Amino acid sequence: MSATPSCPLCTRNPLVEIWSDDQLRVTDAQDPDFPGFTRVVWHAHVSEMTDLTHAEREHLMSVVWVVESVLRNELSPVKVNVAQLGNQVPHIHWHVIPRWRLDSRFPDAVWAPARERTPEQNLAWEVFQEQQLNLMADYHHALRNALEQLPGYRAAT
Amino acid sequence: MSATPSCPLCTRNPLVEIWSDDQLRVTDAQDPDFPGFTRVVWHAHVSEMTDLTHAEREHLMSVVWVVESVLRNELSPVKVNVAQLGNQVPHIHWHVIPRWRLDSRFPDAVWAPARERTPEQNLAWEVFQEQQLNLMADYHHALRNALEQLPGYRAAT
Numbered sequence A, B: 001m002s003a004t005p006s007c008p009l010c011t012r013n014p015l016v017e018i019w020s021d022d023q024l025r026v027t028d029a030q031d032p033d034f035p036g037f038t039r040v041v042w043h044a045h046v047s048e049m050t051d052l053t054h055a056e057r058e059h060l061m062s063v064v065w066v067v068e069s070v071l072r073n074e075l076s077p078v079k080v081n082v083a084q085l086g087n088q089v090p091h092i093h094w095h096v097i098p099r100w101r102l103d104s105r106f107p108d109a110v111w112a113p114a115r116e117r118t119p120e121q122n123l124a125w126e127v128f129q130e131q132q133l134n135l136m137a138d139y140h141h142a143l144r145n146a147l148e149q150l151p152g153y154r155a156a157t
Helices: A054-075 A119-134 A136-147 B054-075 B119-134 B136-147
Strands: A017-020 A024-028 A038-042 A079-084 A093-099 B017-020 B024-028 B038-042 B079-084 B093-099
Touching: A017 A136, A024 A054, A024 A136, A038 A054, A054 A079, A054 A093, A054 A136, A054 B054, A119 A136, B017 B136, B024 B054, B024 B136, B038 B054, B054 B079, B054 B093, B054 B136, B119 B136
Parallel strands: none
Antiparallel strands: A017 A024, A024 A038, A038 A093, A079 A093, A079 B079, B017 B024, B024 B038, B038 B093, B079 B093
């Protein structure tokens, strides 16, 4: 399927890619409010999950579950949020988002307005955020290892 | 797995159930802002998708994709949003949400604040909403029929 010129997800950004194969890429959302926020982006410009074939959908979801699993092991979030929305960019991309009680939206969705935090809560978040950012290299390493164990994996050329 | 007393999703509400089997139920979210907003709720109190077995996860997702597919066929949304969040109620429930350009949040996520609408936009939404509500019985009927075609289906007893 050809790229759609106006679509930002039809252009790849190697700087944020953690892993890829022939069909999809796993990217670091680089969102300081949610360290470890990871995306799984289908390479082709497809809008809905039910536009994919059964085999494509299975492959994409198996990658989403590897991301969730490694994210839980490495970052110990209190909850994982997974979502495929695409109202603004109708090109399949899954959000896999680790959540913590201290984060700026908990327990609301990350798309809700940020809540008010006391100076003490802000300080606690900054300390926690720094700890989490220190885990990113290990998280990405574990994620690449786990994804390369997927059945049928062959490296993108 | 036993029910968790404080969890609202550990109690079933037959009034909103569209379909169910031994493992899960499909419910009408009855949200007037998003006619056709449908949920897929796992019966057992499980928090994360990666707490399920592979077979359980496949079954749950296959139901989510049937919901998306029938919802597209019957209600023709401009986009479908699918999400498993659970920050407030950590008991697996998928949101499958039809979106339209006229809805109160488009193109933001449904969890974002409602945007301002002109009186003309409100009127257009009310006309559209009524049309959509008139399609609900057919949507639910088509959904039940499609779900009963799933491989391995047997009716809940």
